[in-house]
Amino acid sequence: MAQLRAFESAKRTGRAIPEIVCFEKQADWGGQWNFDWRTGVDQHGEPVHSSMYRNLWSNGPKEALEFAEYTFDEHFGKPISSYPPREVLWDYINGRVERSDVKQYVRFSTVARWVEYDAASETFSVTVENVKTGATETERFDHVIVATGHFSTPNVPQFDGIATFQGSLRHAHDFRGAEDLADKDVLLIGASYSAEDIGVQAFKMGARSVTFSYRTAPMGFDWPNGMEELPLVTSFEGDTVHFTNGAERRFDAVVLCTGYLHHYPFLRDDLALSSPNNVYPDGLYRGVVREGSDRLFYLGAQDQWFTFNMFDAQAWFARDVILGDIELPSAEERRAHMDAWLARFAKLESAADQVRFQADYIRDLIEQTDYPMFDLDEVVRIFLAWKHDKQENILTYRDKVYPSVMTGTMAAAHHTPWLQELDDSLERYLSSPEPNGVERLVGDEAAAPVTTAVSPAAS
Incomplete structure (x- = not known):
C-alpha cells in the first residue's frame, strides 16, 4: 500500500x-x-x-x-x-x-x-x-x-516431550483471541512483543495464571499477582513443564511466541x-x-x-x-x-x-x-516515554495519551480504560457511551487518562 x-x-x-x-x-x-x-x-x-x-x-x-x-x-x-x-x-x-x-x-x-x-x-x-x-x-x-x-511464517522450536503436552498448543501466528484462556494456567514461550501482549490479553480475559519463559533475559515488568517470568523451558512431561532453574509448573495452554x-x-x-x-x-x-x-x-x-x-x-x-x-x-x-x-x-x-x-x-x-x-x-522521545510507561505499569500504559508529531493535536482519552474495554470494534471505539457500572463504581479519578510529558531524558 x-x-x-x-x-x-x-x-x-x-x-x-x-x-x-x-x-x-x-x-x-x-x-x-x-x-x-x-x-x-x-x-x-x-x-x-x-x-x-x-x-x-x-x-x-x-x-x-x-x-x-x-x-x-x-x-x-x-x-x-x-x-x-x-x-x-x-x-x-x-x-x-x-x-x-x-x-x-x-x-x-x-x-x-x-x-x-x-x-x-x-x-x-x-x-x-x-x-x-x-x-x-x-x-x-x-x-x-x-x-x-x-x-x-512462524519459527517453531522443538522442546523435549512437547508432543506429550495435553493442553492447547499453538504459535502466536495462530492465536485468535484470549477468551478461551479464562480460568486457565497459561505459558507464553518468548520474551518479546507477542508474548508480552498475548500475556496481558490472557490476564485481561481472566486467565488463572500467566507465565513467561525467556531465553536470554526477562522482560522485567512489574507484573501483577498471577503473572511471572521464568527462564527457558527444558522439557515437557504431560501437562507439566520444566525450566532451566529447576522450577516446574502445570499448564492448560501454551503459546509459542518464538518469532x-x-x-x-x-x-x-x-x-x-x-x-x-x-x-x-x-x-x-x-x-x-x-x-x-x-x-x-x-x-x-x-x-x-x-x-x-x-x-x-x-x-x-x-x-x-x-x-x-x-x-x-x-x-x-x-x-x-x-x-x-x-x-x-x-x-x-x-x-x-x-x-x-x-x-x-x-x-x-x-x-x-x-x-x-x-x-x-x-518520535524517538515518544518511543522512550512509551517504554517508561510500560515499565511503570504494563497493564495501564495504553491509557496514556501523546501529542501528534505531525499536527500537535493531543490524543483524546478513550472512553473506557483499556483493562475494562472488551469491545474492540470501530463503532464502539468511536462512540461516546454512558459510563458502565464498573466505571461509576471506581469513579472518574481512576478512569482518568494520563497525559504523558515527553522528555529527551526518558530512557
Whole structure:
C-alpha cells in the first residue's frame, strides 16, 4: 500500500510512472491488519498471512507510526486515543489509499509462485496463480518489489516431550483471541512483543495464571499477582513443564511466541533475503535494494520500531530509484555503505539505541526524496516515554495519551480504560457511551487518562 501510494504521489505532481501490477494473495489489502479468523491455511489452501487476533490493540503509540502526509486528524476529523484497536488502524491505512485510484493496480486473490531474473534482458518473469480460479500466468517486469513483510511464517522450536503436552498448543501466528484462556494456567514461550501482549490479553480475559519463559533475559515488568517470568523451558512431561532453574509448573495452554522467519518461497536463494530479524538486515542497500540486483527491492524487511512511516520512506526511495531520479552508486560503493551501517548496528547496546538508529536510517532515506520530513527526534522521545510507561505499569500504559508529531493535536482519552474495554470494534471505539457500572463504581479519578510529558531524558 505504501509503494502504490508513493507512485500515486509522483503521478499527482505530473511525473510519468511505469505500468504497475500488484499481486496480493488475500482478498483485500491491509497485510497483517487484514484480520482473518482462519489459522493454518485459508479457504484456498494457502498459508494464512495475518497474525492478528481479536481484541488486539496497538501496543505502541499511534503518534509514532502516523503517516507524514495523511494524519489521524485528517482521517477521523477529531482526536482519538493513542492506542487504537486493530480495526481502527486498518480503517486509517485503508482510508489513505481509498482516497486514491491505486486499487486499480491490485490483482487480489493472486499469489506469486515463482520469480526468475534474466540477466540478458534485465527483466523478471513472474508466475502467479489466481487462487479462486486456479488460473496461472507468467508476465515479464523490469522491477520487482517484495512487500510481503516477514511476520507470517512462524519459527517453531522443538522442546523435549512437547508432543506429550495435553493442553492447547499453538504459535502466536495462530492465536485468535484470549477468551478461551479464562480460568486457565497459561505459558507464553518468548520474551518479546507477542508474548508480552498475548500475556496481558490472557490476564485481561481472566486467565488463572500467566507465565513467561525467556531465553536470554526477562522482560522485567512489574507484573501483577498471577503473572511471572521464568527462564527457558527444558522439557515437557504431560501437562507439566520444566525450566532451566529447576522450577516446574502445570499448564492448560501454551503459546509459542518464538518469532518469525524471513521466507520467500517464490524467489531463488540468490534473490531471497536471508537474515535474522534485526533492524539492519545484511544484503539490502539502504535497507531496500537487494545486493546483486539493482532491480529488486524489499519493503519492511527490518525489525520494526517505526512502522507505517518507515514503509513510506522506503517506498518513496524505491520509487525514485525506479523512476531514475536516484542513481545507485557502484556495487562496491553500495557494499561499503552497507558495511558502515552494519558496523554502527553492531555497536548498539540497548533498545533506546535501536530506536535512535532506526530514526537516523529513516531520516537518511527521506532526505533523498520528496516525502515530507517530520520530527524524528520527537518520535524517538515518544518511543522512550512509551517504554517508561510500560515499565511503570504494563497493564495501564495504553491509557496514556501523546501529542501528534505531525499536527500537535493531543490524543483524546478513550472512553473506557483499556483493562475494562472488551469491545474492540470501530463503532464502539468511536462512540461516546454512558459510563458502565464498573466505571461509576471506581469513579472518574481512576478512569482518568494520563497525559504523558515527553522528555529527551526518558530512557
